[in-house]
Amino acid sequence: MKDNISDLVQKGTTTVGIVCKDGIVLAADKRVSAGYLISNKKMNKIHKISDYSAVTMAGLVSDAQLITKLIKAEIRLRRIRSAKEPSTKETANQLANILYKNIRTPSMVPGIVGFLLGGSDSKGHHLYELGVDGSITPTTDFCSNGSGSSLAYGVLETLYSEGLDTEAGIELALKAIGAALQRDMPTGDGIDVFVITKEGVKIHPTRRIRKTLE
Numbered sequence: 676m677k678d679n680i681s682d683l684v685q686k687g688t689t690t691v692g693i694v695c696k697d698g699i700v701l702a703a704d705k706r707v708s709a710g711y712l713i714s715n716k717k718m719n720k721i722h723k724i725s726d727y728s729a730v731t732m733a734g735l736v737s738d739a740q741l742i743t744k745l746i747k748a749e750i751r752l753r754r755i756r757s758a759k760e761p762s763t764k765e766t767a768n769q770l771a772n773i774l775y776k777n778i779r780t781p782s783m784v785p786g787i788v789g790f791l792l793g794g795s796d797s798k799g800h801h802l803y804e805l806g807v808d809g810s811i812t813p814t815t816d817f818c819s820n821g822s823g824s825s826l827a828y829g830v831l832e833t834l835y836s837e838g839l840d841t842e843a844g845i846e847l848a849l850k851a852i853g854a855a856l857q858r859d860m861p862t863g864d865g866i867d868v869f870v871i872t873k874e875g876v877k878i879h880p881t882r883r884i885r886k887t888l889e
Contacts, residue, residue: 695800702867816837
């Protein structure tokens with residue numbers, strides 16, 4: 676993610692989402708850049724927003740953090756009102772509404788931020804790409820966001836196969852982000868991986884990620 680307003684649309688980061696037969700894998704690097712300055716090396720760019728959904732974020736840090744807080748609150752409120760867990764599609768629509776309003780609200784600083792949303796519900800496992808304009812793109816295989824996404828897509832297009840499980844999905848996500856780590860300057864300083872299944876959202880152990888990258 677970038678703090679440098681002039682380069683906001685490039686969204687300096689690399690995030691990846693992969694659809695697997697038993698869940699969704701989300702991965703992201705940990706670097707925050709402000710122009711040519713690495714301003715933070717330990718940013719968490721994947722956030723659990725409910726027991727069965729999580730998002731990756733790319734773009735302006737302040738907007739990304741605020742919108743993540745807002746969608747968490749909206750999901751909690753919807754759960755209280757309906758006495759049931761919102762579906763992934765409902766969550767995606769709610770997040771899209773927030774993004775649509777955010778980008779169209781007059782401001783000295785344009786709110787440029789995009790998300791990948793992964794979730795599991797009674798209808799299965801779902802992955803959505805949400806654009807800075809509030810658009811929603813459902814994905815049946817994989818998607819990537821950020822300045823290193825073209826590098827990640829090269830790996831995903833080559834190695835993805837329909838029906839892979841989450842263990843294979845984790846390995847693929849690490850390879851995709853790893854490619855961006857090698858060549859994309861704003862991407863770096865480690866990788867976080869979340870796995871979303873019918874059991875809920877789980878964080879992949881960091882030590883296993885390090886072993887895979889070695």
